[in-house]
Amino acid sequence: MGYQRGKLLVMESGFYYIYAKTCFRYYRPEESSSTGLPPVDVSNTQLIQYVYHESIKQNSKSVVLMKTGSTMRWNITTYNMYCAQQGRGVRLEEGDALYVNVSNAWMLDPEGEGTYFGAIKLGN
Structure with missing residues (x-):
């Protein structure tokens, strides 16, 4: 695998296991926050993770490979x-x-152990 501009690049054709984990986190500051702004309403928030596949055979058109949330x-x-x-x-x-x-x-958790993405080649 290679990596360029936020994308994993396939260097060898084959059968791969693709995996992704994304953690979202929200910290609500106390009402007496130094910013003086009211807290953001996240009471009914959609948190969705999409994994896209760009196929070289289809002129690099992106299609959703997996979706969860x-x-x-x-x-x-x-x-x-x-x-x-x-x-x-x-x-x-x-x-x-x-x-x-x-x-x-x-809302992404900035810590690497909570948010990651990768691929493992299983065979040809």
């Missing part, structure tokens, strides 16, 4: 977290690309 009803505590993970096997050709996109990216 939920409409979250956060509780009223100051800290909330939700993780979405998925995986599947798929045949990929040399030159194909894979990437992840999410809804509400501003």
Whole structure:
């Protein structure tokens, strides 16, 4: 696999297992926050993870390979977290690309152990 501009690039054709995990987190500051702004209403937020496949055979057209997520009803505590993970096997050709996109990216957990993406070649 290679990597370029946020995409995994397939260097060898074969059957791959694709996996992705995305953690979303929301910290609600106290009402007496120094910003003076009211907290953002995230009481009914969609947190969706999409994994896209760009096929070299179809002129690099992107199609959704996997999709998972939920409409979250956060509780009223100051800290909330939700993780979405998925995986599947798929045949990929040399030159194909894979990437992840999410809804509400501003809520992504910045820590690497909670959000990651990859592919393992299982065979030809």
